[in-house]
Amino acid sequence: xxxxxxxxxxxxxxxxxxxxxxxxxxxxxxxxxxxxxxxxxxxxxxxxxxxxxxxxxx
Numbered sequence: 001x002x003x004x005x006x007x008x009x010x011x012x013x014x015x016x017x018x019x020x021x022x023x024x025x026x027x028x029x030x031x032x033x034x035x036x037x038x039x040x041x042x043x044x045x046x047x048x049x050x051x052x053x054x055x056x057x058x
Contacts, residue, residue, distance in 0.1 A: 027052060 002010070020030055028048060 027055060
C-alpha cells in the first residue's frame with residue numbers, strides 16, 4: 001500500500017499529464033516535459049491566443 005506522500009506525488013503526476021493532454025486537444029502544440037527547446041523560438045502565450053482566435057473566428 002502506498003503512503004500518503006507517494007499518493008500525493010502520483011496524483012500530481014496524473015493531474016499534470018491530464019492537463020497537458022487537454023491542452024493538446026485544444027490545439028496547443030506542446031513538447032514533452034523532458035525536451036528542451038534549443039534552437040527554436042518558443043511561442044508566447046499571446047501568439048497562442050491569437051492562433052486560437054483565428055481558428056474559432058467565424
